[in-house]
Amino acid sequence: MDEDKIDKIIEEHRTDKSELIPILQDVQAEYNWLPQDTLRYIAKRLQVPLTDVFGIATFYKSFSLKPRGKHLVRVCLGTACHVRGGPRILETAERILGIKTGETTEDYKFTLESVNCLGCCALGPVMVVDNEYYGKLPPTKVEKVLHKYGYTSLSSGKGGET
Amino acid sequence: MNRRKIKSPSDLEKLRQEILAKRDPKKPRIAICAGTGCLALGARKVITTFKEELKKCGLENEVEIRETGCPGFCEKGTIVVIYPEGIYYLQVQPGDVPEIVEKTLVEKKHVERLLYTDPTTNEKAIHEDEIPFYKHQMRLLIGNNIKVDPKNIDDYIALGGYRALAKALSEMTQEEVIEEVKRANLRGRGGGGFPAGRKWETTRNAPGEPKYVIVNCDEGDPGAFMNRALMEGNPHSVIEGLIIGAYAIGSHEGFIYVRDEYPLAVENTGIALEQAREYGLLGRDIMGSGFDFDVKIFRGAGAFISGESSALMSSLEGKVGAPKPKYVHTSIKGLWNKPSNLNNVETWANIPLIINKGARWFTSIGTEGSKGTKIFALVGKVNNTGLVEVPFGITLREIIYNIGGGIPNNKKFKAVQTGGPSGGCIPERFIDTAVDFDELTKLGSMMGSGGMIVMDEDTCMVDVARYFIDFLVDESCGRCVPCREGLERMSEILNDICEGRGKEGDIELLEELSAVMKDTSMCGLGRTAPNPVLTTIHYFRDEYDAHIKEKKCPAHVCKALIEYYIDAEKCTGCLACLKACPEGAIAGEKEKVHVINREKCSKCGICYDTCKFGAVIIS
Amino acid sequence: MKKMTINGMVVQVEDHWTILEACRFYGMDIPTLCYREGLSPGGICRLCVVEIGKGERTKLVTSCNYPVEDGLVVRTHTKRVIRARKMLVELLLARCPSSKTLQDLAAKMGVQRVRFKVKDEKCILCGLCVRMCEEQMGAKAIGFAGRGKERRVTPPFDIKSDVCRNCGACMYICPVCQLRCQGPEPPGVVCGACLNVEPVCLQDNDDVMCYLDTCGWCYKMKKR
Numbered sequence A: 001m002d003e004d005k006i007d008k009i010i011e012e013h014r015t016d017k018s019e020l021i022p023i024l025q026d027v028q029a030e031y032n033w034l035p036q037d038t039l040r041y042i043a044k045r046l047q048v049p050l051t052d053v054f055g056i057a058t059f060y061k062s063f064s065l066k067p068r069g070k071h072l073v074r075v076c077l078g079t080a081c082h083v084r085g086g087p088r089i090l091e092t093a094e095r096i097l098g099i100k101t102g103e104t105t106e107d108y109k110f111t112l113e114s115v116n117c118l119g120c121c122a123l124g125p126v127m128v129v130d131n132e133y134y135g136k137l138p139p140t141k142v143e144k145v146l147h148k149y150g151y152t153s154l155s156s157g158k159g160g161e162t
Numbered sequence B: 001m002n003r004r005k006i007k008s009p010s011d012l013e014k015l016r017q018e019i020l021a022k023r024d025p026k027k028p029r030i031a032i033c034a035g036t037g038c039l040a041l042g043a044r045k046v047i048t049t050f051k052e053e054l055k056k057c058g059l060e061n062e063v064e065i066r067e068t069g070c071p072g073f074c075e076k077g078t079i080v081v082i083y084p085e086g087i088y089y090l091q092v093q094p095g096d097v098p099e100i101v102e103k104t105l106v107e108k109k110h111v112e113r114l115l116y117t118d119p120t121t122n123e124k125a126i127h128e129d130e131i132p133f134y135k136h137q138m139r140l141l142i143g144n145n146i147k148v149d150p151k152n153i154d155d156y157i158a159l160g161g162y163r164a165l166a167k168a169l170s171e172m173t174q175e176e177v178i179e180e181v182k183r184a185n186l187r188g189r190g191g192g193g194f195p196a197g198r199k200w201e202t203t204r205n206a207p208g209e210p211k212y213v214i215v216n217c218d219e220g221d222p223g224a225f226m227n228r229a230l231m232e233g234n235p236h237s238v239i240e241g242l243i244i245g246a247y248a249i250g251s252h253e254g255f256i257y258v259r260d261e262y263p264l265a266v267e268n269t270g271i272a273l274e275q276a277r278e279y280g281l282l283g284r285d286i287m288g289s290g291f292d293f294d295v296k297i298f299r300g301a302g303a304f305i306s307g308e309s310s311a312l313m314s315s316l317e318g319k320v321g322a323p324k325p326k327y328v329h330t331s332i333k334g335l336w337n338k339p340s341n342l343n344n345v346e347t348w349a350n351i352p353l354i355i356n357k358g359a360r361w362f363t364s365i366g367t368e369g370s371k372g373t374k375i376f377a378l379v380g381k382v383n384n385t386g387l388v389e390v391p392f393g394i395t396l397r398e399i400i401y402n403i404g405g406g407i408p409n410n411k412k413f414k415a416v417q418t419g420g421p422s423g424g425c426i427p428e429r430f431i432d433t434a435v436d437f438d439e440l441t442k443l444g445s446m447m448g449s450g451g452m453i454v455m456d457e458d459t460c461m462v463d464v465a466r467y468f469i470d471f472l473v474d475e476s477c478g479r480c481v482p483c484r485e486g487l488e489r490m491s492e493i494l495n496d497i498c499e500g501r502g503k504e505g506d507i508e509l510l511e512e513l514s515a516v517m518k519d520t521s522m523c524g525l526g527r528t529a530p531n532p533v534l535t536t537i538h539y540f541r542d543e544y545d546a547h548i549k550e551k552k553c554p555a556h557v558c559k560a561l562i563e564y565y566i567d568a569e570k571c572t573g574c575l576a577c578l579k580a581c582p583e584g585a586i587a588g589e590k591e592k593v594h595v596i597n598r599e600k601c602s603k604c605g606i607c608y609d610t611c612k613f614g615a616v617i618i619s
Numbered sequence C: 001m002k003k004m005t006i007n008g009m010v011v012q013v014e015d016h017w018t019i020l021e022a023c024r025f026y027g028m029d030i031p032t033l034c035y036r037e038g039l040s041p042g043g044i045c046r047l048c049v050v051e052i053g054k055g056e057r058t059k060l061v062t063s064c065n066y067p068v069e070d071g072l073v074v075r076t077h078t079k080r081v082i083r084a085r086k087m088l089v090e091l092l093l094a095r096c097p098s099s100k101t102l103q104d105l106a107a108k109m110g111v112q113r114v115r116f117k118v119k120d121e122k123c124i125l126c127g128l129c130v131r132m133c134e135e136q137m138g139a140k141a142i143g144f145a146g147r148g149k150e151r152r153v154t155p156p157f158d159i160k161s162d163v164c165r166n167c168g169a170c171m172y173i174c175p176v177c178q179l180r181c182q183g184p185e186p187p188g189v190v191c192g193a194c195l196n197v198e199p200v201c202l203q204d205n206d207d208v209m210c211y212l213d214t215c216g217w218c219y220k221m222k223k224r
Helices: A004-010 A017-031 A036-046 A049-057 A079-084 A086-097 A139-148 B009-021 B034-040 B043-056 B094-106 B153-158 B161-171 B174-184 B194-205 B228-234 B235-249 B263-278 B308-314 B343-357 B359-363 B396-403 B437-442 B460-473 B481-498 B505-518 B526-529 B530-539 B542-548 B576-580 B606-610 C020-023 C079-095 C100-108 C128-136 C169-173 C217-223
Strands: A071-076 A111-113 A127-129 A132-134 B030-032 B063-068 B081-084 B087-089 B211-219 B254-259 B292-300 B340-344 B373-381 B386-391 B415-419 B424-427 B451-456 B564-566 B616-618 C001-005 C007-011 C048-050 C058-060 C072-077 C142-145 C152-154
Touching: A004 A017, A004 A036, A004 B094, A004 B373, A017 B292, A036 A049, A049 C142, A071 A086, A079 A086, A079 B373, A079 B451, A079 B460, A086 A139, A086 B373, A127 A139, A127 B087, A127 B340, A132 B034, B009 B153, B030 B034, B034 B043, B043 B063, B043 B094, B081 B094, B081 B340, B087 B094, B153 B235, B153 B263, B161 B235, B161 B343, B161 C072, B174 B194, B174 B235, B174 B343, B174 B359, B174 C169, B194 B235, B194 B340, B211 B228, B211 B235, B211 B343, B228 B235, B228 B263, B228 B343, B228 B373, B235 B254, B235 B263, B235 B340, B235 B343, B254 B263, B254 B308, B263 B292, B308 B340, B340 B343, B343 B359, B373 B396, B386 B396, B396 B415, B415 B460, B424 B530, B460 B481, B460 B530, B460 B542, B481 B505, B481 B526, B481 B530, B481 B542, B505 B526, B505 B542, B505 C058, B505 C079, B530 B542, B576 B606, B606 B616, C001 C020, C007 C020, C020 C048, C048 C079, C058 C079, C072 C169, C079 C100
Parallel strands: A071 A111, B030 B063, B211 B254, B211 B340, B254 B292, B373 B451, C001 C072
Antiparallel strands: A071 A127, A127 A132, B030 B081, B081 B087, B373 B386, B415 B424, B415 B451, B564 B616, C001 C007, C048 C058, C048 C072, C142 C152
């Protein structure tokens, strides 16, 4: 953990404890996850009880307390995508990457998550990789999309438990 | 870009004239939708290809390219409109670009295959107002999206933007603004339908300073994306409304809460706020009126429940975004226990219209109890999916058939789900119901934020109820017993029913749980969670009975209750399904009938989709 | 002072009271689980719900944190309220059958069956321990984490807390830790050792005739 980096983020938010959530978002953007020592440090600097920081970090789906892969793969499971086969895309991605939803591949290249509606409902099923959206995605194209981000059949397999 | 501060309403008009003077209405312009939807279909490549192509033809100074907000016809993205003629191209791919440049820009001819084609008459529509999807809408709020680049405030001003703010600040008192909004009878568009004017008045009259105004863009209903289109496509329409509201209520600090899953909305809103500040439309002494006001953006972090008013305010305070178990309205004690007015994106976007054109005009649209227009996200089993803006009072049939183009593949319409996880399923026999807050509530559903999911004969209604409950189990904050425990148990029962383990008494137990959840849950999520279950039980009891008593799924959806097999008569032995099957469950040789191994079959349905001969049967 | 009506009685109440405080002052018992005098109200278990309002427009609110109002009409034992309390206890029992506190509540309310799959959790997430640790002991060593069915009470990172002083206040106040029920033996869920009958008068009225502990005396009298 780089204390200076975190100090900078906290100061950008005026060391204001009501900005705890944006601070956590910025720290996660920096490290790609929220390591335990960063949370302890933030609690100390902001003078917020550690239980509160932990409570917030575990309440929201976008925060990860485990290291995540280089590429974040998210499959939408909103109603419109569900009706158009969203779960099948998720199953396909699980099978290709060899991990379950919420897990990271052993080589830390990919993390697979599900999202509850991305707002592209007319284009279901939708998959997002690192903020690039893929709409009207047939299950057969999932592997091709993952190839773009460096997927090879050697990438699959579970990893990412701390 | 150098922007000078606008010091008065006449200054604004002067600026508007200056902007218009620099724009030649006859100059060709290519408007390409750069909303999240079209981007997901490859709009970025279309845009770069257009830029390259224009350069190649030496036209980059003669033709303007404008990346615009989402006009809502997402089914047919990427959308490209050529001005000044207004030629409307659909489903544009990068490969189409050279032809468009050559034929339409240079030769002034249409590229026929990119125009909208009526599925029955085969007639082509050239302009937006000829396309049935748009023709029957009343696009007061979303109509401008295709005309503005959300990253350029000048586009919004050119169309008359911020005129309402000028009027409010210079010609109306705070009370007059509130009166106008009250007279317009604008009801909240986020789901509650509470009269906005009354909420404003309560906040204004509540004791305590400072007062806050908040935009709720935490649109979490699966299937709803109206707020996304407005916030990322034309953020100024919302910001203008917010500033007017802040003035009326007496607030100097505002927040725009955008969910984390809408990064483009966060980006475009940020740019819009910066540009508004540059013009002096935010900050101190707005337009020389003496009124100070500024806005901060707050990003959500992935929790549906944080869209509930008190939960959202909790998030803003740096606490967990879960509802507060209090019985005082947030208008009186909200953010940091101060009077806070929270409204949905669409509610705020209606304000400039009301101020510009007056409450009388606004009330001429809609029904007795519901005035104005509403944007719906029409999705599911319907031909034209996308955002539709219609006046209240239009019927479900008109939305689904005239605008939506009916059900694809000649399937039969079964039900339409409105209101997301808080709403309910409305069956076919009510399809001529006029859409308005009270009518939908009478049928056991609710307006909600505007999600409208169309379902056909291939949709299992028990599976729909199960889907919504499973969604809510994941999103419940978990504080109160009825919601947390009740939802989990409902999920157990519904999953049992869908997997063939339903038993007598399950429906009655679901109904009993529903009653208690409605009565005792701490917040709206728990109180309205039973709606999808209750409406599907009420209107589709036969499907529940089939699942429980006969262990059958009439719509052939619930995996545990269906079997896939291959019809020997129809099978041509083409090996297509065999190759496609991810489980290797199909056995067969070329030109010999294929057989599905039940043990290995995961019922994913890929073979059914692959077979061109209709030989795969589901029973 | 404010004036309100509780179960038909017009009473004077202190301005700062909650409905629960007012009811208890006048001797009316409302069951609670996550409420303890001295700690802030939780509003979590919802057992303390009462029906307020008149005619068609009544609703259930939690009495532990609803402030008294002038002219408020409160009924503590209506059909809707009893139905709600019974279901809530049934849900809680299904979650945590080993709690004597819950079994006693079940017995008192006449809950005789649990129709859900039984779990064996040791915590009902009432939050009393969290509030005790924060408000009375000033430590904030434990708190809530997760959401929905993953919600749990835990010290940060699920490891021993640096600020925990081992005072045991959390165990003292916990309605599950306190007393283990001797009653239920598998496969049963409801102990029923001290069962009480459901108020019979609810068959004829929307309000129970005696909101003190139900004893069934009226039923016995009727039968004679």
